[in-house]
Amino acid sequence: MLLLIDAGNTRVKWALVPSGAREPGELGRWAASGMVEHAQLLQLADAWRGQDIVRVLISNVAGQAMRDALEQVLLRALGMQPVPLEWFCSAATLGGVRNNYRNPTQLGCDRFASAIGAHALFPDQALIVATCGTATTIDAIAADGVFIGGMILPGLGLMASSLAKNTAQLPQVAQDLDIGDPFADNTDAAIVSGCIAAQAGAIERALAAHAQRSGGAVQCILSGGAAALIAPHLPAPHQKVDNLVLIGLHHVAISTARHNTSC
Incomplete structure (x- = not known):
């Protein structure tokens, strides 16, 4: 098994890929996958223990403390089994990009993997590619x-x-509010609207600029935890793709037999 890990600013996502899944058409087809909040990281040891893991490829944007914590969890899960840990990082050329x-190397490894x-x-x-998470990143990739x-x-x-107290849980707030009318008649709805x-407008601006630059049609890809909230307010055609970082790591793993992706 190949273990893919996406350690983001809020959550850690993972996927187990069968060793034989080496065709492009198998991207995203995993034997098992999951997601935990940072506080539940230790639960992953049980999820990974007993799996025939022979390689681990990790994207981590949550800093050195997360790297140390993941190493400890993997040690608990794999014991003394000699499994190479590869810390994915951005490079000049990799995976067809x-x-x-x-x-x-300054480009965030999650953004590069998503691309x-x-x-x-x-x-x-x-x-x-608009990834809507703790931060929203909007990236342009040429054909x-x-x-x-x-x-x-x-x-x-x-x-x-940044605007008001008690709004950090915006997804929960947004799900309970009708913001079909952009001109809200109460403060919570006005903040959400x-x-x-702002998010949808930035994506539309990026699409227009990229279309002008490329001289043709541009495909919009939405990913991230808040993508479902933004999508209904984005008039441009788009596709929602979950776990784009993991898909990128999967592609790197199958397209580079033993490429050194470690930082």
């Missing part, structure tokens, strides 16, 4: 696989919490 960042996953799923298409660059803005929860309008 060429990184156009001024300093390629690789999106390009693998939608080859030969110009793409905008030939060049990562052009992107935008970073606060996610829905961060936007809301404004934050979603």
Whole structure:
């Protein structure tokens, strides 16, 4: 088994890939997968214990403390079994994507993995990849696989919490409010409406700019925990793809037999 791990700012997602799943059409088809909050990280030892894991590929944007914690969890799960741990990091070229960042290694490894996953799923298409999580990242990928660059803005929860108290749980607030009318008649709904309008507006702006740059149609990909809240307010055609970082890691694993992806 190949174990893929996406350690984000709020949650850790994972997937187990059968050793034989090495075809592009098998991206996202996993033997098992799951997600935990940071506080529940130790639960993963039980989920992974007893699995025939021969390789681990990890994307971590949650810092050194998370890296140390994951190493401890993996030690509990795998014991003394000699399994290589590979810490995925951004590079100049990897997985069919060429990184156009001024300093390629500065690009967040989650954004690079998402770009690789999106390009693998939608080859030969110009793409905008909007990942709506703790932060919202909006990245442009050319049809030939060049990562052009992107935008970073606060996610829905961060936007809301900067405006008023008790709004950090914006997804829960938004699910309970009807924001079909952009001009809200109460403060909670006004905050939700404004934050979603900002998110959707940034995505629309990115789509328009990329279409002008590429001279053709641009496919919009939405991912992340808040994607379902933003999607109904985005008039442009789009597709929602879950676990895009894991899909990118999967593609790297099957496209590079033993490429050194470690930082």
